[in-house]
Amino acid sequence: MRQSRQATAESRARIVEAASHLFRKRGLEATGVADIMQAAGLTHGGFYRHFPSKDALAAEAVAAAFAERTRVLAPDGDRADAGSLKAYVELYLSDGHLAHPETGCPMAALASEAAHSPPEMHAALAAGGERLIDLIARSAPDADGARARALRLIATMVGAVAIARAVGTSGLASEVLSAALHDPEILPLLEPASTQPMVI
Amino acid sequence: MRQSRQATAESRARIVEAASHLFRKRGLEATGVADIMQAAGLTHGGFYRHFPSKDALAAEAVAAAFAERTRVLAPDGDRADAGSLKAYVELYLSDGHLAHPETGCPMAALASEAAHSPPEMHAALAAGGERLIDLIARSAPDADGARARALRLIATMVGAVAIARAVGTSGLASEVLSAALHDPEILPLLEPASTQPMVI
DNA sequence: CATTTTAGCTGATGATAATAATCTTATTGA
DNA sequence: TCAATAAGATTATTATCATCAGCTAAAATG
Numbered sequence: 001m002r003q004s005r006q007a008t009a010e011s012r013a014r015i016v017e018a019a020s021h022l023f024r025k026r027g028l029e030a031t032g033v034a035d036i037m038q039a040a041g042l043t044h045g046g047f048y049r050h051f052p053s054k055d056a057l058a059a060e061a062v063a064a065a066f067a068e069r070t071r072v073l074a075p076d077g078d079r080a081d082a083g084s085l086k087a088y089v090e091l092y093l094s095d096g097h098l099a100h101p102e103t104g105c106p107m108a109a110l111a112s113e114a115a116h117s118p119p120e121m122h123a124a125l126a127a128g129g130e131r132l133i134d135l136i137a138r139s140a141p142d143a144d145g146a147r148a149r150a151l152r153l154i155a156t157m158v159g160a161v162a163i164a165r166a167v168g169t170s171g172l173a174s175e176v177l178s179a180a181l182h183d184p185e186i187l188p189l190l191e192p193a194s195t196q197p198m199v200i
Numbered sequence: 201m202r203q204s205r206q207a208t209a210e211s212r213a214r215i216v217e218a219a220s221h222l223f224r225k226r227g228l229e230a231t232g233v234a235d236i237m238q239a240a241g242l243t244h245g246g247f248y249r250h251f252p253s254k255d256a257l258a259a260e261a262v263a264a265a266f267a268e269r270t271r272v273l274a275p276d277g278d279r280a281d282a283g284s285l286k287a288y289v290e291l292y293l294s295d296g297h298l299a300h301p302e303t304g305c306p307m308a309a310l311a312s313e314a315a316h317s318p319p320e321m322h323a324a325l326a327a328g329g330e331r332l333i334d335l336i337a338r339s340a341p342d343a344d345g346a347r348a349r350a351l352r353l354i355a356t357m358v359g360a361v362a363i364a365r366a367v368g369t370s371g372l373a374s375e376v377l378s379a380a381l382h383d384p385e386i387l388p389l390l391e392p393a394s395t396q397p398m399v400i
Numbered sequence: 401c402a403t404t405t406t407a408g409c410t411g412a413t414g415a416t417a418a419t420a421a422t423c424t425t426a427t428t429g430a
Numbered sequence: 431t432c433a434a435t436a437a438g439a440t441t442a443t444t445a446t447c448a449t450c451a452g453c454t455a456a457a458a459t460g
């Protein structure tokens with residue numbers, strides 16, 4: 001039966017949120033339209049009233065995931081401050097992040113699988129990544145090379161988390177997170193904000 | 201019809217090699233048993249004479265991929281020398297590696313998808329990663345922290361390549377490779393071997 | 401050489417998937 | 431109020447896939 005405009009919008013938002021969690025948790029191919037619809041409290045048949053295809057939803061779900069996470073990194077504006085960046089990095093390189101991909105970084109959860117996705121997915125990841133880089137780079141007091149440092153920070157963190165998840169619960173998983181935390185460009189970010197101005 | 205012992209071994213090796221290339225090129229789930237058998241010049245039915253399951257083959261294919269690559273990093277022994285490490289890093293962070301995952305690093309190609317694979321795949325990736333870390337760490341003159349530096353090198357390179365492939369052919373792809381090449385722990389590895397002793 | 405074994409082929413089997421068609425009924429817009 | 435619309439359910443449709451079963455003929459074994 002038909003729903004009101006508001007109820008329809010709420011359904012759509014529920015689908016995007018369910019997809020955003022399930023894709024990160026189980027992967028893009030392993031998650032079916034029916035899984036997502038069930039998680040959203042609907043049946044699979046109604047899906048195509050909201051989205052033209054699974055791929056279109058996937059791109060939107062990734063965009064939503066990035067939006068959710070940049071809200072944490074820069075709660076009120078267009079740059080991260082020292083404290084929020086420190087918290088972001090510590091959370092990123094934590095066991096909690098390893099264990100909960102469904103609310104974690106979409107790049108770490110989907111990067112290698114998304115290499116085989118259609119252009120809309122590449123665009124969503126590029127846009128989300130760009131926004132992240134920009135937020136981090138703008139938080140650095142010295143603009144010189146700040147963007148390259150932000151790119152390295154993200155590459156190292158994404159790689160560390162992806163590797164840690166890929167090797168399962170071996171000692172290697174925590175070791176790679178710990179090694180990343182001791183990176184000479186990351187370590188200074190973790191000092192108390194009052195002691196040291198931000199370097200990245 | 202039945203084949204000789206040698207022909208059977210050759211078939212098996214062809215299957216592993218085809219799988220090793222196809223999994224890295226198209227992903228684990230996107231590659232079917234029939235695709236692999238066809239690439240090996242066989243039909244899909246004979247697959248289970250060689251392997252108990254697709255997952256078992258996948259683990260073996262990943263192990264073979266690591267073996268092939270460590271042969272390049274340390275052609276004759278159990279450690280990389282300065283020259284081979286430099287070549288390895290430059291090749292790793294190159295457009296050629298981006299464009300040819302089928303012969304590239306299995307960790308970069310498969311990490312995030314392998315997070316949802318069975319334990320045998322985790323074990324194969326852990327063993328291959330461990331061997332890589334060891335080879336790189338042993339090449340450092342100062343053992344102190346060499347292992348952690350090797351872990352960071354791998355995390356940064358894996359992350360950079362995975363991100364670059366995930367965002368497609370945007371400017372971001374080459375930018376993240378270039379940023380990784382300028383990492384303060386990576387840059388020294390790329391100087392001429394005679395000028396500077398190895399630092400990682 | 402006779403017998404057993406088995407590699408690989410052809411062709412099920414059963415599961416799961418994405419997408420589409422149809423139907424019902426409530427909401428919209430006039 | 432009434433006709434047009436569309437959200438969501440149910441039920442196809444069409445593919446694809448991993449795995450298995452049976453067949454054939456060649457190799458292994460004795």
